[in-house]
Amino acid sequence: MDLTLHVWRQKGPKNNGKLETYPAKGISPDMSFLEMLDEVNEGLIKNGKLPIVFDHDCREGICGMCSQTINGRAHGGQERTTVCQLHMRSFQHGDEIFIEPWRARAFPVVSDLIVDRSSLDTIMQAGGYTSCHTGGVPDGNAHPIGKPVADYAMDAAECIGCGACVAGCPNSSAMLFTSAKVAQLAVQPQGKIEAKARVINMTDALQAEGFGNCTNHLECEASCPKGISIKFIAKLNREYIKTIAG
């Protein structure tokens, strides 16, 4: 199939960017979205032009590197799908596709579709850890944790840190990401030690990094490729209330 791409091109963080139009011809429906971009880049390189710069790594939906807003939706907006797992069969011959980087003050553009997401790392460093010794691998099951708690923590741990929740949020808030970390650790015995400081420090870091405030638009949950639920944001709010109430 043949498509027309409108891609955000921006040389560097300090340059102005704009949408450029490129044809994508002879695309197979079996390609992933990133393979389609690889094809377009081959053509650009052959013609002596700079290829479109984009983030990617695992290409199997687990690393969280791929990050593109496609036709106004983070990762293309398909349920529980990262860009690398989005296939061209979900498009039609003749489609116009708009591809833009994540937009947020806390995610400055590095080049074209690549943004700097180290602000999420800063949030993690502020409290996304526990200080207790968990032992070596064999000790993994030494401290039994009930199935419901383990399942809940695993659901939160599914977050791959891609930043789609920020990209989709009208306020550019990283509350879904932060809440997944806070909730995952808060319910487990190992995470209880720093539970109080964690919710304060991580949400303070979120604010300091220039993310917006959550106003419950619920766009994050709909944008998230891992189906992280806003119930974790409710949990974060409860943890905050508990901490403030002393």
Added chain:
Amino acid sequence: MHLTQSTVGRKLLMAVTGLLLVGFITMHLLGNLSVFAGPDGINAYAEHLHDLGPLVWFFRLIMLALFVVHITLGVQLSLENRTATPVNYSIKKRMKTTFSSESMLYTGLILLAFLIYHLLHFTFQLTNPEISAHNLPLDAAMRPDVFTMVVLSFQKVFVSLVYIVGMLALFLHLNHGLSSFVQTFGLNNGPSQEKVTLGGKLIAVGFLLAYIAIPVLILARFVNV
């Protein structure tokens, strides 16, 4: 203090003040509906309120404080959210959020404008002095004739329109606000969200219909002096 500066803390204060304001509009509505009981309804209600004396002023001060906190934080948080997104997408598709959620600042500001008009109209009685209770004769039981003031006011199309627009803004504001505060207080468990959203919408519709009935029924001459 963390509560007044942090991202979650200020959100909680918005929710608490918002909820108390909802408490106020519930009481206010129940009082207002007494207009349908005629002069003996609303005139007696208005006189009882006045008899409370200093308590009324205490109550007004609390209301003022609630509004100041709610509005200051609302504007502050909204402005911060705007700075957090300096470049807009050339296309942005809404996935789950609603018009109500996106227009909270605007419906809030319309409510503020409405509130000022409302106070000038019925409390200070400056906008339509010729039909204000200050200038109308007392009713048969020698009470200020609030009933006649309300009825003659809402028989004016302009006045009724202002109130109808104000109540539509209230509906949109509550349509987001009522389900939002449940989440802000941490009372959601994921699957409950849909029901909470529906519940919030139904209550918001209830407020809209009940409040709007007053100008609409008077404008349609179901209630006369």
